Amino acid sequence: MAAFSALGGSAYSLVWLHQEQESAPLPREAVWSETAPLVVVDAGHGGHDGGAVSHGVIEKNLSLDIAIRLKKELQAAGLRVVMTRSSDCFLSLDERAALAGAHRADAFVSVHLNTDGEGSEAEGIETYFAENKGLSARLLAPTEGAKEQADESGAEFAKVVQRLVCGTTRAENRGIKARDYAVVARAACPAVLVECGFITSASESVRLKKEGYRDQIANGIARGVVLFLQARGEQGS
Numbered sequence: 001m002a003a004f005s006a007l008g009g010s011a012y013s014l015v016w017l018h019q020e021q022e023s024a025p026l027p028r029e030a031v032w033s034e035t036a037p038l039v040v041v042d043a044g045h046g047g048h049d050g051g052a053v054s055h056g057v058i059e060k061n062l063s064l065d066i067a068i069r070l071k072k073e074l075q076a077a078g079l080r081v082v083m084t085r086s087s088d089c090f091l092s093l094d095e096r097a098a099l100a101g102a103h104r105a106d107a108f109v110s111v112h113l114n115t116d117g118e119g120s121e122a123e124g125i126e127t128y129f130a131e132n133k134g135l136s137a138r139l140l141a142p143t144e145g146a147k148e149q150a151d152e153s154g155a156e157f158a159k160v161v162q163r164l165v166c167g168t169t170r171a172e173n174r175g176i177k178a179r180d181y182a183v184v185a186r187a188a189c190p191a192v193l194v195e196c197g198f199i200t201s202a203s204e205s206v207r208l209k210k211e212g213y214r215d216q217i218a219n220g221i222a223r224g225v226v227l228f229l230q231a232r233g234e235q236g237s
Contacts, residue, residue, distance in 0.1 A: 047090025
C-alpha cells in the first residue's frame with residue numbers, strides 16, 4: 001500500500017476528524033503526495049435483486065445513481081475509484097468484497113437505501129461497519145499493517161463518514177452501528193455501508209428523488225472518505 005498524505009502541511013488525525021466542521025471544502029484537485037488512494041464504490045443490489053421498493057423508488061436504481069455521483073466527487077478530489085457495478089447488473093456479496101483485495105483498495109463504500117415498513121415515518125442516515133473482519137479479508141489485506149487497520153479502523157471510518165454526510169444533508173443522524181454484513185466484513189480494507197435514507201418515509205422519499213439532495217449525499221460521503229484517508233495517510237507517514 002502506497003504511503004500518502006495531504007499536501008500543504010495539514011496534520012490530520014482521527015481525533016481531529018471528530019472536530020472537523022461539516023462545511024470544510026472538499027478538495028477539487030489532486031492532494032496526494034504519492035499514488036492516490038483507491039476507493040471501491042459499491043452500488044447496492046442490481047439486476048434481478050432490486051432491493052427495497054417504496055413510494056415509487058427502486059433501491060437498486062437510486063443506490064447506483066448515488067454511487068455514480070460519489071465516484072465523480074471522489075475523482076474530483078484526486079482519488080482513484082473502482083465501481084463494483086456501473087449498470088443494472090447483479091454481483092454476489094463475495095464478488096463485490098473481493099474487488100477490494102483484487103485492486104488493493106484503501107477504502108470500500110457500499111451505498112444503500114433503508115426501509116422500515118410501509119407507513120413508517122422513520123428517517124435519517126446511518127452507517128455500518130464490521131466489528132469482526134472475516135479471515136478472507138485479513139488474508140487479502142496487502143500488508144501486515146493494513147490487516148490490522150482493516151480490523152480496527154472500520155469504526156473510525158464510519159464515524160467520519162456519518163458525521164460529514166449528515167452535516168452536509170442535515171438529515172437525521174441515526175449514528176453508526178456494528179454489523180458484520182458480508183460486503184463490509186469480507187472487504188480487505190476499511191469498509192462502510194451507508195444507508196442513505198428511508199424510502200418508506202413519505203417525506204424522505206421525496207427528498208431522495210431530488211437530484212440536488214442526492215448530490216449532497218454523495219458530497220458528504222466523499223468528504224468523509226477524503227478526510228479519513230488523509231488522516232490515515234498522516235498516521236502511516
